[in-house]
Amino acid sequence: xxxxxxxxxxxxxxxxxxxxxxxxxxxxxxxxxxxxxxxxxxxxxxxxxxxxxxxxxxxxxxxxxxxxxxxxxxxxxxxxxxxxxxxxxxxxxxxxxxxxxxxxxxxxxxxxxxxxxxxxxxxxxxxxxxxxxxxxxxxxxxxxxxxxxxxxxxxxxxxxxxxxxxxxxxxxxxxxxxxxxxxxxxxxxxx
Numbered sequence: 001x002x003x004x005x006x007x008x009x010x011x012x013x014x015x016x017x018x019x020x021x022x023x024x025x026x027x028x029x030x031x032x033x034x035x036x037x038x039x040x041x042x043x044x045x046x047x048x049x050x051x052x053x054x055x056x057x058x059x060x061x062x063x064x065x066x067x068x069x070x071x072x073x074x075x076x077x078x079x080x081x082x083x084x085x086x087x088x089x090x091x092x093x094x095x096x097x098x099x100x101x102x103x104x105x106x107x108x109x110x111x112x113x114x115x116x117x118x119x120x121x122x123x124x125x126x127x128x129x130x131x132x133x134x135x136x137x138x139x140x141x142x143x144x145x146x147x148x149x150x151x152x153x154x155x156x157x158x159x160x161x162x163x164x165x166x167x168x169x170x171x172x173x174x175x176x177x178x179x180x181x182x183x184x185x186x187x188x189x190x191x
Contacts, residue, residue: 009171010054023102031099032079033072036064042105043067048114050163052078072099093122111135
């Protein structure tokens, strides 16, 4: 459709003056981040599972005049290093502290969505923050999710199929798949 054809790759939406780089953790993991920069109070934006730091693109654009916005990609997400198996919340907290230390951000504002909200709360328990905002925190008990040898519930099957299809779809096909998962009548943003 025309809507799908007009979507540009995410890399084309990032303002040229923003910084994109990475740090390396103690265990050799490369942690990618995007940063708006400037001598302003820092805001750390933590994304949810199966997302990346640039999930916060619109929010960062709205905040950058007042804040130095930092959007890391958790390990196994975005442009950060891949993981071989599972990873613990403590590992993600330690990775986040590594990013904060490398960028010399002593007491940032911290905002997290879903899994990022879980990590933001855990981070606040062990690292100073000016304030913490938890947006749609992830379920505390993931035991409610089906085991890997069980079939997912019917409501989850289209989501899993869409994630599996990402491996072979072109950018245009990915956008069409994603738009197909939206409930009828959901507004579609240009970005």
